[in-house]
Amino acid sequence: MNEHQQTLLEFMRQQSDKLLVQTLQHIGLTFISLFIAVLIGLPLGIYISRVRKLSGPVLGIAGILQTIPSIALLGFMIPLLGIGAKPAIVALLLYALLPIVRNTYTGITGVDSNVKEAAIAMGMNKWQVLFKVELPLAMPVILAGIRTATVINVGVATLASYIAAGGLGEFIFGGISLNNTNMILAGAIPAAMLAILFDFLLSLLQKLNFKKIKGAVKMAPVLLLILSCFYFIPSAYGSKLTAGFTPEFMGRQDGNLGLVSKYGLKIHTIVISDAVMYKAAKEKELDVISGYSTDGRLKAYDLIVLDDDKKIFPPYYAAPLVREDALKKFPQLETTLNKLSGLINDSVMTELNYRTDYLHQTPERVAKDFLQATGLYKPQQQSNGEVVRLGSKIFGEQYILTNMYSMLIKGYTNYGVETKTGLGGTKIVFDAMTNNQIDVYPEYTGTGLLAILQAPQNVINRLQSSKDSTYAYVKAAFDDRYKIKWLKPIGFNNAYALMMRRQQANELHIKTISDLNRFLKY
Amino acid sequence: MIKVSNLIKTFGQTHAVNNISFEVAKGETLALLGTSGCGKTTTLKMLNRLIEPDSGTIEVDGQNILSQAPELLRRSIGYVLQNNGLFPHYTVAENIAIVPNLLKWDKAKIEARTNELLEKLHLPKEYQNTYPPELSGGQQQRVGLARALVADAPVLLMDEPFGALDNVTRSKIHAEFKLLDELKRKTIILVTHDVQEAFLLADRIALMDKGQIVQIGTATELLFNPANDFVKDFLKEQHLQLELKTIKLNDIWQYLPADGRRINTSQLAATAGLWEALDTFKFYPRENINIINQQTREVRSVTFDQLMSAYSCFKNQVPHE
Ligand SMILES: Nc1ncnc2c1ncn2[C@@H]1O[C@H](COP(=O)(O)OP(=O)(O)OP(=O)(O)O)[C@@H](O)[C@H]1O
Ligand SMILES: [Mg+2]
Numbered sequence: 145m146n147e148h149q150q151t152l153l154e155f156m157r158q159q160s161d162k163l164l165v166q167t168l169q170h171i172g173l174t175f176i177s178l179f180i181a182v183l184i185g186l187p188l189g190i191y192i193s194r195v196r197k198l199s200g201p202v203l204g205i206a207g208i209l210q211t212i213p214s215i216a217l218l219g220f221m222i223p224l225l226g227i228g229a230k231p232a233i234v235a236l237l238l239y240a241l242l243p244i245v246r247n248t249y250t251g252i253t254g255v256d257s258n259v260k261e262a263a264i265a266m267g268m269n270k271w272q273v274l275f276k277v278e279l280p281l282a283m284p285v286i287l288a289g290i291r292t293a294t295v296i297n298v299g300v301a302t303l304a305s306y307i308a309a310g311g312l313g314e315f316i317f318g319g320i321s322l323n324n325t326n327m328i329l330a331g332a333i334p335a336a337m338l339a340i341l342f343d344f345l346l347s348l349l350q351k352l353n354f355k356k357i358k359g360a361v362k363m364a365p366v367l368l369l370i371l372s373c374f375y376f377i378p379s380a381y382g383s384k385l386t387a388g389f390t391p392e393f394m395g396r397q398d399g400n401l402g403l404v405s406k407y408g409l410k411i412h413t414i415v416i417s418d419a420v421m422y423k424a425a426k427e428k429e430l431d432v433i434s435g436y437s438t439d440g441r442l443k444a445y446d447l448i449v450l451d452d453d454k455k456i457f458p459p460y461y462a463a464p465l466v467r468e469d470a471l472k473k474f475p476q477l478e479t480t481l482n483k484l485s486g487l488i489n490d491s492v493m494t495e496l497n498y499r500t501d502y503l504h505q506t507p508e509r510v511a512k513d514f515l516q517a518t519g520l521y522k523p524q525q526q527s528n529g530e531v532v533r534l535g536s537k538i539f540g541e542q543y544i545l546t547n548m549y550s551m552l553i554k555g556y557t558n559y560g561v562e563t564k565t566g567l568g569g570t571k572i573v574f575d576a577m578t579n580n581q582i583d584v585y586p587e588y589t590g591t592g593l594l595a596i597l598q599a600p601q602n603v604i605n606r607l608q609s610s611k612d613s614t615y616a617y618v619k620a621a622f623d624d625r626y627k628i629k630w631l632k633p634i635g636f637n638n639a640y641a642l643m644m645r646r647q648q649a650n651e652l653h654i655k656t657i658s659d660l661n662r663f664l665k666y
Numbered sequence: 667m668i669k670v671s672n673l674i675k676t677f678g679q680t681h682a683v684n685n686i687s688f689e690v691a692k693g694e695t696l697a698l699l700g701t702s703g704c705g706k707t708t709t710l711k712m713l714n715r716l717i718e719p720d721s722g723t724i725e726v727d728g729q730n731i732l733s734q735a736p737e738l739l740r741r742s743i744g745y746v747l748q749n750n751g752l753f754p755h756y757t758v759a760e761n762i763a764i765v766p767n768l769l770k771w772d773k774a775k776i777e778a779r780t781n782e783l784l785e786k787l788h789l790p791k792e793y794q795n796t797y798p799p800e801l802s803g804g805q806q807q808r809v810g811l812a813r814a815l816v817a818d819a820p821v822l823l824m825d826e827p828f829g830a831l832d833n834v835t836r837s838k839i840h841a842e843f844k845l846l847d848e849l850k851r852k853t854i855i856l857v858t859h860d861v862q863e864a865f866l867l868a869d870r871i872a873l874m875d876k877g878q879i880v881q882i883g884t885a886t887e888l889l890f891n892p893a894n895d896f897v898k899d900f901l902k903e904q905h906l907q908l909e910l911k912t913i914k915l916n917d918i919w920q921y922l923p924a925d926g927r928r929i930n931t932s933q934l935a936a937t938a939g940l941w942e943a944l945d946t947f948k949f950y951p952r953e954n955i956n957i958i959n960q961q962t963r964e965v966r967s968v969t970f971d972q973l974m975s976a977y978s979c980f981k982n983q984v985p986h987e
Contacts, residue, residue: 262751266764267741280755
């Protein structure tokens with residue numbers, strides 16, 4: 145435990161620059177949006193307390209806005225506002241709105257009607273009644289709403305990193321992707337502390353007696369503004385092109401670190417989630433993104449992959465992984481599975497993924513269409529009762545491959561097939577295989593090398609991102625360690641890749657990462 | 667000073683105020699008396715435009731109140747609310763200073779006036795900086811009164827100002843109220859459902875029922891000349907006490923025996939009420955009290971029995987309808 149804390153502290157010390165920037169961005173994001181939410185929510189709350197029949201619809205809409213999952217809301221913002229600070233602030237603002245509007249409304253309608261009547265009877269006009277009576281008396285309730293909104297915002301602001309708006313989410317989600325606990329904690333602990341701190345400070349403000357609140361209320365907007373200033377909007381760079389990389393990519397040697405060390409690439413980079421990255425590239429919010437080379441969106445958004453001419457991205461060639469005891473039990477299995485070998489290259493796989501991910505065809509149909517087009521498809525044979533168990537991870541490409549294997553086994557052998565799709569990530573599906581719950585699943589050489597074997601750096605360097613040597617290495621190691629066999633590669637390489645819009649790449653004559661580097665330098 | 671003509675106000679199906687007319691002379695106190703829901707508060711609120719009437723006119727000082735911005739009108743009319751309506755977030759001093767601040771008085775003037783009122787209303791100076799919820803009901807009521815009086819508005823509207831008080835406190839405040847010089851020069855409309863209070867504090871009483879004025883007149887007129895059974899019934903329960911409180915010794919002066927033995931005993935002015943005279947008797951045999959008629963400087967000494975028989979003579983002589 146002690147040791148663990150040490151390393152966390154070390155990490156935080158090491159990354160203190162980033163930590164400070166992210167924390168300030170986080171505070172800034174929280175309070176800019178809060179400030180605007182107060183600017184909108186307070187008058188809106190007052191207004192619906194005057195025009196009561198609007199209160200139902202307004203509170204209803206604000207309530208619905210709050211039930212939209214944060215990621216989805218951020219996603220909706222991209223076509224409207226692009227990526228970066230603007231959509232993040234708007235999304236946060238929408239979340240903060242409900243508690244502020246609702247509490248302003250309840251606070252004001254809750255003011256003793258006798259007191260209000262007295263104020264009118266003394267000869268106050270409606271503004272005087274509002275500012276001298278209603279708002280001061282509703283203030284504790286309103287502050288409670290602002291307090292709730294603040295805590296919500298500190299939490300949701302972690303998601304801002306998904307759309308390149310910075311904040312502590314960069315560490316949190318980067319850490320999750322990289323399975324780096326220290327990194328997660330370096331983001332999560334400050335975020336939690338911010339929430340607790342602001343909650344505490346606002347609770348103090350709430351407890352002040354009426355007298356002092358009068359002064360404090362005047363100070364509050366100023367304070368909010370100052371806190372908001374922590375956030376400098378990061379789009380004010382002069383770089384020619386803008387890159388958007390996932391948190392995972394940012395932290396990996398075979399990702400951004402390699403781009404910097406091997407290519408010397410210097411590009412204005414923002415951190416963004418995989419879910420919105422492609423879209424942002426299409427919308428010209430980003431020019432260069434880190435993606436997977438067979439992703440269907442490549443085709444959907446007309447992006448091209450830049451050639452990795454210095455070979456920093458390890459090969460991720462897909463091949464079926466089979467338990468050796470299953471190969472013995474099902475003698476025809478190996479030849480059947482190898483029928484796909486060499487048939488699917490990168491662009492074919494991209495096309496197939498495009499059909500499932502983008503055209504929403506079922507993986508089964510896509511698989512069948514492909515097998516029929518290549519003449520491999522055969523109708524199902526009589527089953528002899530023996531069953532091959534197929535597994536897959538939880539994404540489209542794996543579903544398609546598993547479906548193809550299933551059809552091939554049924555068509556060419558008389559084994560039955562049982563599929564266990566959706567086995568989460570690598571760890572889950574591989575555990576299922578070593579525990580003899582599945583016989584076959586498609587895996588990638590890079591994953592085998594880095595995630596499963598966790599090969600040491602010197603081995604990785606030695607393999608030099610070569611397709612064949614990597615395949616040979618994992619094949620030997622798996623056989624040795626797990627009694628699991630890599631069959632022949634299917635053909636495509638689903639590796640990390642840098643991508644650009646086809647049109648822009650053509651205009652700038654950029655084909656390789658080195659081209660990109662040259663363009664950026666001159 | 668105040669002239670109300672044909673005032674009507676309905677809330678949906680409820681005829682809260684149904685064609686009311688009355689006048690209040692300058693310096694006079696009129697009580698609006700009636701059971702709960704008869705439209706007293708509604709009538710009162712129409713006078714400072716907290717409620718706008720459906721029809722009818724209200725003039726204050728010969729001027730239609732609609733001719734003035736409601737805020738300005740209200741600053742010239744003191745108003746004591748049924749439930750005091752003090753600002754819980756203002757101190758006592760700040761509560762009292764509300765109207766002066768709206769009228770942009772300078773600080774020193776506000777402070778002087780506040781102190782003056784606190785003293786007149788028997789509120790210790792230390793209370794200036796406390797908040798209303800920390801005060802007793804009686805004290806809150808006094809602050810409410812101070813707030814209505816502070817700008818010395820010529821008209822004062824009071825909605826059951828003593829309604830929430832216990833009997834002892836109420837009698838005490840009633841007594842103070844009668845002595846308060848500030849109130850003597852004001853035109854006051856006092857809403858109450860308490861007959862005793864109306865009789866004690868008002869010059870004239872308007873007895874209301876179902877949004878209408880059933881009878882308007884002095885206490886004596888209501889007591890001895892009720893317009894109908896409603897008035898009679900309304901006063902029946904406390905009739906004797908009311909009569910005794912209403913009848914002044916002056917009223918029965920002519921029936922008091924002039925030949926009573928003058929001994930050294932309690933003295934009472936003839937302007938006092940019969941109730942007070944009866945109250946003075948200590949009830950030992952053949953006790954006398956001396957009643958002095960200030961105008962004629964004549965003194966009549968009477969026993970309890972003589973006083974009571976004078977009272978019954980007076981009653982027989984007053985015309986009943
Ligand atoms: N704002 C309103 N909306 C609807 N009805 C009302 C409203 N104000 C008063 N009323 C109705 O008008 C009638 C007269 O009400 P008002 O408040 O004038 O009575 P009140 O004589 O002051 O009674 P109380 O002694 O209980 O204060 C009542 O029936 C009441 O329910
Ligand atoms: Mg009332």
